[in-house]
Amino acid sequence: MNPVPPPMESRIVRRMKILLAISTLILGLTLAAGSADANCASCHGASGAGDTPVGAAMKIPPLQGKSADAVSKHVSEAANHAQAKGKLSDDDLAAVSAFVATFK
Ligand code: HEC
Numbered sequence: 001m002n003p004v005p006p007p008m009e010s011r012i013v014r015r016m017k018i019l020l021a022i023s024t025l026i027l028g029l030t031l032a033a034g035s036a037d038a039n040c041a042s043c044h045g046a047s048g049a050g051d052t053p054v055g056a057a058m059k060i061p062p063l064q065g066k067s068a069d070a071v072s073k074h075v076s077e078a079a080n081h082a083q084a085k086g087k088l089s090d091d092d093l094a095a096v097s098a099f100v101a102t103f104k
Pocket residue numbers: 038039040041042043044054058059060061062063066070071072074075078080081084085096097100
C-alpha cells in the first residue's frame with residue numbers, strides 16, 4: 001500500500017523548514033569563511049575575546065567595544081595585520097569590521 005501523502009500544509013511547512021535550514025547553513029558558512037579566510041578568529045577567537053593559544057601568547061586585547069572604523073583602520077594599517085588584510089577585498093574588510101563592531 002502507498003503511504004498516505006502528508007496534507008498540503010505540512011508539506012509547505014516542511015519545505016520552509018528545509019529552506020530555513022539551508023539559508024542558516026549558508027549564512028554560517030559565509031561568516032565562518034569570512035573570518036577563517038582572513039584568520040581573524042585564529043588569533044582573536046570566534047568571540048573576539050582573544051581567548052586562543054595565539055591570543056594568550058601574544059597578549060591580544062579583546063575586540064569588544066571597537067567601532068567598525070577602528071577595526072578597519074587597524075587591519076589596514078597595522079603591519080602585523082597585512083597578511084590578514086591581503087585576503088580581504090575592501091567590501092570584505094568593511095563587512096568584517098561591521099561584524100566585529102557588534103561584539104559586546
Ligand atoms: C596572526 C594573528 C592575528 C590575526 C590573523 C589577526 N589579528 Fe588582530 N591582532 C593581533 C594582535 C597580536 C593584536 C595586538 C597587537 C596589535 O595591536 O596589533 C591585534 C590587534 C587587533 C586590533 C586592535 C585591538 C586593540 O584593542 O587595539 C584589531 C581591531 C584587530 N586586531 C582586528 C583584527 C581583524 C578584524 C582580523 C581579521 C581580518 C585580525 N585582527 C587578524 C593578531 C592577529
